[in-house]
Amino acid sequence: MEKEQSGKTLFRGELADITKVPYPRIKIGFDVTCLAITAGMTFFFLGRLEGLGIGTIAAAFTMGKGIGLVGDLLDKHFYFENYKTLCTAKNKQ
Template identity: 40%
Template structure:
């Protein structure tokens, strides 16, 4: 493995860790979980199945969707998304443990943490997408849709997140009688993360690519 591949893989791993950190921060803001986490969290309350297990199952559905869209274009290495889906939960749990001390009472501080978590998640997604090593299943599906139908990744991400949140809201009202695990932070993430990804893409994509290419 040459130095450029090492750099590319390092940026990729960093991106995964940053996304996991961002998710932990969004949970600590107490204003609502991130869009991708919204369905697993709500289903956890309705079924008792662990959030990690539901997340893994949901990610498998996203992988199946990619296969349906790409057909023979689905690469062998993309199957490694399954491994990522199981490992990503570990990263998230570690950051949730490390951020246990964060417990703000001030709504201003909660809002600032929520906004920060959106930017952190977006920057991690940007690094993962730019390196194109192995994306997590939700972002990989967004990327497939983006390339297949010639749409901006960030715009696809916004619509995708809003769809997940809408499904989570529906499940929450039908089975829990109200909103659970979903709040202003969830809506903010659904609306802002894609836009932040677009911003990072426009400003830093060339610089990041130049770091790991000859």
């Protein structure tokens, strides 16, 4: 059976599996890219940066590593499976 990694959203988790790049690095890159797009759109439409505080910026650069650490800890103690793999395994029996 296929093992589902904890704490991963579908797109970023699948991208990490396909590219073999560690999930925290994918998450940080994705979050920073979203932050840059948001900053660009805010500046373009409002003429100034608004709503992007230090907490938002810090979270974009640090949450990936934190989620990766918590996910590794959870994977040591729990086994996660998604509904699709559970149904596939049940149908094979």
